[in-house]
Amino acid sequence: MGATVRIAIGSDHGGLELKEQVKVWLSNAGHEVIDVGTHSSESCDYPDFGIKAGGMVADGEADRGVLICGTGIGMSMVANKIPGIRAALCTDPYMATMSRAHNDANMLVMGGRVVGFGLAEAILQAWLDTDFEGGRHERRVAKIMELDGKK
Numbered sequence: 189m190g191a192t193v194r195i196a197i198g199s200d201h202g203g204l205e206l207k208e209q210v211k212v213w214l215s216n217a218g219h220e221v222i223d224v225g226t227h228s229s230e231s232c233d234y235p236d237f238g239i240k241a242g243g244m245v246a247d248g249e250a251d252r253g254v255l256i257c258g259t260g261i262g263m264s265m266v267a268n269k270i271p272g273i274r275a276a277l278c279t280d281p282y283m284a285t286m287s288r289a290h291n292d293a294n295m296l297v298m299g300g301r302v303v304g305f306g307l308a309e310a311i312l313q314a315w316l317d318t319d320f321e322g323g324r325h326e327r328r329v330a331k332i333m334e335l336d337g338k339k
Contacts, residue, residue, distance in 0.1 A: 193316065196250035198224040198237035203256030203263075203300035206308055210254060213309055217316075222250055238266035245294050246272035253295040254312070260299035267295050271336035274329070279303060281314035288318035290325045291332075 199207035267275035276287030
């Protein structure tokens with residue numbers, strides 16, 4: 189994906205450090221980053237930030253989203269409750285590639301206590317560079333989207 193992408197990004201305290209590194213990387217790559225928080229290392233509730241970023245993607249205010257918490261599990265659960273969101277928790281570049289190619293994932297989730305920045309950079313690059321393949325995968329994604337009434 190060579191064009192500028194509007195990316196909503198959010199984290200809790202467990203993902204703050206990685207979020208800050210990812211923001212710089214995304215900006216340097218020419219993307220528009222919309223940071224919905226947190227902005228503090230104080231303990232906070234990850235759903236608040238997952239809901240904000242996921243809502244922006246679902247409403248078209250952002251093209252894609254990135255969420256980071258300690259493991260990525262909680263943020264994945266939150267994001268996938270939002271109609272129109274297909275969030276993928278990825279721990280390596282292959283998962284990121286497949287989440288886009290086969291599932292048309294519009295949100296990437298990572299664990300700040302699971303992946304270091306070097307790996308996160310490779311995951312982001314794979315996720316941003318991969319387009320949805322369509323074809324047989326379109327009907328599968330459509331079945332997922334039927335669950336929340338969005339096509």
